[in-house]
Amino acid sequence: MAAPAINKPATESKTQALTLGKALNLGLRTAMEADPKVIVMGEDVGKLGGVFRITDGLQKDFGEHRVLDTPLAESGIIGTAVGLAVRGFRPVCEIQFDGFIFPGFDQIVSQVAKLHARTQGRVKVPMVIRVPFGGGIGAVEHHSESPESYFAHTAGLKVVTCSNAVDAYWMIQQAIQSDDPVLFFEPKRYYHSANMKADVDTSAKPYPLYASRVLRTGTTATVVAYGPSVKVAMDAATAAAEEGKSLEVIDLRTLSPLDLAPVYDSVRRTGRLIVVSESPSEASLSSEIAAKVQQECFYSLEAPVLRVNGFDVPYPPAKLEEHFLPDLDRVLDAVDRSLGW
């Protein structure tokens, strides 16, 4: 059964300035209104509205059987969502923090990812697993991680991430509408950033879900980023412009499947690529992007693809995270190294 279209006839343009968190909340609400099979489940998502308040007010308005405060077990959340999806629901699971997804890893890799192929397409698993991810919030262990590469590595899963409020509003609805299971990574440090508020036009035509997007055009070098690193890349581009360097910034948005056509186009023009991500670099999405770009753009490259990543260490205590996280200076340093090759 096809999911209902999320675009209602645009009778009137309705634009509101929203934070990323509020945009997600509105996107979830809109999806729940459009399709009674959409249910939200997770720890503290009901009365509390989630520890980040992304599901605020949903239980009050849709009831306890569409917004489930689940027992405290991630494997249980994911595993029962599979059953609900098989039964015809569209579960949206909330994992409270990135580092808590691993009890559910078995269900994600063994069932969520493989059911469709196992049944030769007879069983669909249209579920969304929302994961607040990334660092920069001064938290204790397991609350600041970037585990997206594990999931991008797993066949059968779609993996996406939003970097701004407009994408947050649309992408969560598109992910819910997708007939494939989607890991939906949310840059938690920007949930409530007032200076990242954006005008969300709920009557607009959304950008496709599984497509990366050029956010800023440039000629000196290409910077690819996703999720929380997009703002870092954009800030770096602004700073570089003051030095006369023109950086092209691409927001990947979709991590699996990767949409690298805009990256290839860009690198063929700039000859240089810097990939920015908070995740450790070894065997990561950054590695995959570097490999594909050298394969597709070999004769255009003026320098090796450089990666600006978190280090290959456990995410450090909060007082050290500013050194762990890619920042504007490390991106600019990579640009300089690329130019100096």
Place this chain on the structure above:
Amino acid sequence: MSSPETWTHPEPREGPAATAAAPTAEQVIAGLRATSEGGPELVQLLTPEGERVENPEFDRYVADVTTEDLRGLYRDMVLVRRADREANALQRQGQLGIWVPLLGQEAAQIGAGRAMRTTDMAFPSYREHGIAWCRGIHPKELLGIFRGTDNGSWDSNATRFHPYCIVIGNQVLNAAGYAMGQRFEGKVGDDNGEATMVFFGDGATSQGDVHEGFVWASVYDAPLVFFCQNNQWAISEPTERQTRLPLYQRARGYGFPGIRVDGNDVLATLAVTRWALDACRHGNGPVLIEAFTYRMDAHTTTDDPTRYRLSDELEAWKLKDPIERLRVNLVRHHDADQDFFDSVQADADALAVELREFCFNMPEPPIEQMFNNVYAEASPVLDAQRDEFLSYHASFGGEH
């Protein structure tokens, strides 16, 4: 209660229902159960009014407890609470990134912690500041976790107090394995046997790791005391969201004893934990203790309990305060005078000052710390990454 048809095909709503904010009948009943006295099965030696009640089964486990010992337990609880409140204040003042309050669970932790011997091993969750205290770990050793300088600075081998575990329930399996090791090494079988205690909450009981820990410990007769502090709330979810029956009764399904103790009664908790450890030392296999208590503060300093629970509930539990009942008992039956209470208060204040000064003077961690000890053996790849970053960082002349 709505029928399945109602909730699988809900009627479209125009907007928020006017009465939606009011708790349902189920929620009200759940709340009443959560704030009950713990049921007739609750082991209690000190009433909330501070009166000693006889218990033919458990009295003998505290028959040797002297007035001095009771004063010691009182002092432990007051100092641990003071350290907890000070750390909470330090978070409010921006000195800590977050704090996990223990308020209300002092008796559960001091009773359990003081039942342990130095040769026993403890696997904590992240709210076990009272257990840490009993293992000889100064509260300042906890601060690095919450200030963000390290993941706890105590020596977990020397203190036999494992690092705090933040992922819910993971430590239960680790504890089962450790206890299996104690048994495999022949350290159980008589009064001098070793045992392990693992600490977790009511929320954790839903995790697969906890179930698996129950299974492993039981089939290997591991000397493990599962100490579940049922503080009634897993962030915003009441215990009824995790279980339909009292948690201690789950033990029966795994084939070992389970017991519910008044977790706000330090004497009863001491007695019951001694009994359980005794069973473990002699090789009888695991025991589950459910310490029935209450989280009097927020889940952490980032949490706002007013969103999900009524203040009446907290007020009801204040009448069962773990420290107050022992104070009354000491006054009425053990001749404790004001000098004693003043001296404990002075010790508590001194501890708070020491904690505060320590916190203010904690050094920033060196950058290389995050690259250290990732592996036990050499890692040339990581060494190169560290050297490259330190060299890059030095290029800023220390201004970055």
